[in-house]
Amino acid sequence: MSPRPQIDHLRKPQLLQAAAGVIAERGIASTRIADVAERAGTSSPAVLYWFESKDELLAEALTVEEERFYGELTERMTALERPRDRLRLLLEASAEEYDWTLWMELWTRALRDRSTQMARRRLDDRWRSQIAAVIRDGQEAGEFGEAHSDDVALVLASLIDGLAVQVTLGDPAVSKERMLRCALEMAESLLDCELDAAAYETAAGDGSGAAKYAVRETVPHLADTELRRELE
Numbered sequence: 001m002s003p004r005p006q007i008d009h010l011r012k013p014q015l016l017q018a019a020a021g022v023i024a025e026r027g028i029a030s031t032r033i034a035d036v037a038e039r040a041g042t043s044s045p046a047v048l049y050w051f052e053s054k055d056e057l058l059a060e061a062l063t064v065e066e067e068r069f070y071g072e073l074t075e076r077m078t079a080l081e082r083p084r085d086r087l088r089l090l091l092e093a094s095a096e097e098y099d100w101t102l103w104m105e106l107w108t109r110a111l112r113d114r115s116t117q118m119a120r121r122r123l124d125d126r127w128r129s130q131i132a133a134v135i136r137d138g139q140e141a142g143e144f145g146e147a148h149s150d151d152v153a154l155v156l157a158s159l160i161d162g163l164a165v166q167v168t169l170g171d172p173a174v175s176k177e178r179m180l181r182c183a184l185e186m187a188e189s190l191l192d193c194e195l196d197a198a199a200y201e202t203a204a205g206d207g208s209g210a211a212k213y214a215v216r217e218t219v220p221h222l223a224d225t226e227l228r229r230e231l232e
Contacts, residue, residue: 012050013064015040020061024101028058028109055109059119062102066123069098070130083138087187088195090131091156095180100164128153135191145192152190159186 018040023031031054037044051057073093077086110120132153138144160183166174177200184197 015042015047015050016057016061016064019057020065020102023058023061023105024099028054028105033057055113055116058102058105058109059116062106062123063119065099065102066126069093070126077134082143083134083141084143084193084195087131087134087138088184090134091160091183091187091195092180094160094164095167095176095183098164100168103161104165104168124157128157131156138191138193143193147190147192152187155190156183156187159183 019036022035022039033044033047037047077089080086080089106116106120109116132149135144135149135152163174163179163182167176167179181197181200184195188195188197
């Protein structure tokens with residue numbers, strides 16, 4: 001029997017931090033367990049003591065990153081009294097502060113790996129639930145119009161996901177500023193509120209109001225009564 005690897009000096013978070021860095025740089029397909037071990041200053045058996053596969057390593061690395069993101073975000077949101085400001089912070093943080101590289105790796109693996117699929121669903125459900133909770137708070141406070149909070153959260157999360165791919169790929173037509181403006185405009189249209197999306201029009205280089213047009217064309221049933229009357 002092989003001796004147990006010496007891991008007393010090594011903690012799981014260290015491995016996950018190393019894994020996140022290597023996967024973001026090389027992609028999961030080009031990442032070897034040995035690469036993660038080298039980055040963490042340990043051996044491959046030590047890595048395999050904690051993780052059975054690269055897919056498990058990826059899912060846990062992203063989970064740790066999500067926990068860090070949510071921890072910092074929750075602390076900042078607690079300091080904001082108005083749901084309107086909390087929703088804006090959620091959208092701003094996802095567009096300006098979040099590194100989507102690991103998510104793109106997870107989406108690819110989730111197509112064929114069941115455990116990764118489950119991790120993807122768990123993380124997406126949490127993100128949508130947080131958006132929906134803020135929306136419900138805003139509706140109770142009278143800051144947002146009538147709309148199905150879960151449906152609006154799904155639309156906003158999906159829009160952010162799609163634009164984040166373009167930003168991460170370096171599409172010259174999709175800057176972080178334009179991504180944020182589109183998300184804010186969509187939220188304004190769906191919730192009949194003001195989130196200062198116009199402040200990002202100059203930075204985005206496009207004041208066309210594309211997101212507002214899109215919601216009127218594709219999801220008018222989510223908008224409030226006044227917006228539906230305008231559409232008619």
